[in-house]
Amino acid sequence: MKPQPMIVVHDVEASSRWYQQLLGCQSAHGGKEYEMIINDQGELILQIHLWEVHEHQFMGDPAKRPYGNGTLLWFETPQFDAAFERAKEMQAEIVDGPLVNPNAQHREIWVRDPEGYIVVIASPFGETA
Numbered sequence: 022m023k024p025q026p027m028i029v030v031h032d033v034e035a036s037s038r039w040y041q042q043l044l045g046c047q048s049a050h051g052g053k054e055y056e057m058i059i060n061d062q063g064e065l066i067l068q069i070h071l072w073e074v075h076e077h078q079f080m081g082d083p084a085k086r087p088y089g090n091g092t093l094l095w096f097e098t099p100q101f102d103a104a105f106e107r108a109k110e111m112q113a114e115i116v117d118g119p120l121v122n123p124n125a126q127h128r129e130i131w132v133r134d135p136e137g138y139i140v141v142i143a144s145p146f147g148e149t150a
Contacts, residue, residue: 026094027068029080030136036069039135042111043142044096045103066096089138101128101144108132108142126150 030036037048037056046066050057056069072083081088098104105119108130116139117131128144 025065025068027070028089028094028136028138029070029072029083031072031083033069033071036134036136039111040067040069043104043107043113043132043140045100045107067094087137093139093141095141095143097143097145099145101142101148104142105130121149
């Protein structure tokens with residue numbers, strides 16, 4: 022089984038550009054209604070869907086905020102320093118970090134995306150041990 026998280030947004034293309042820049046990844050689909058973000062190995066790491074497309078009735082209510090309340094988009098990368106630099110360069114809203122998580126023994130930054138979702142970028146588990 023492989024996770025394939027999906028977020029729902031008002032502007033798929035803008036969100037796609039934001040995530041590609043933050044994560045150092047690329048588009049595998051593109052478009053105004055749906056996007057697939059893949060890593061360097063071609064693996065799907067995030068799907069982005071437009072709110073206003075109604076073929077999926079259980080995607081949520083765009084009037085209810087904050088989006089993703091209680092859910093974090095968590096990405097592990099061995100290139101933590103590069104991801105942190107990209108976040109600073111793009112002036113992403115860093116809500117916490119960089120910090121060392123003593124339980125996971127790794128580094129983290131917590132970022133809010135333009136739609137309000139919380140995104141965590143973490144170095145590999147045990148990296149600071």
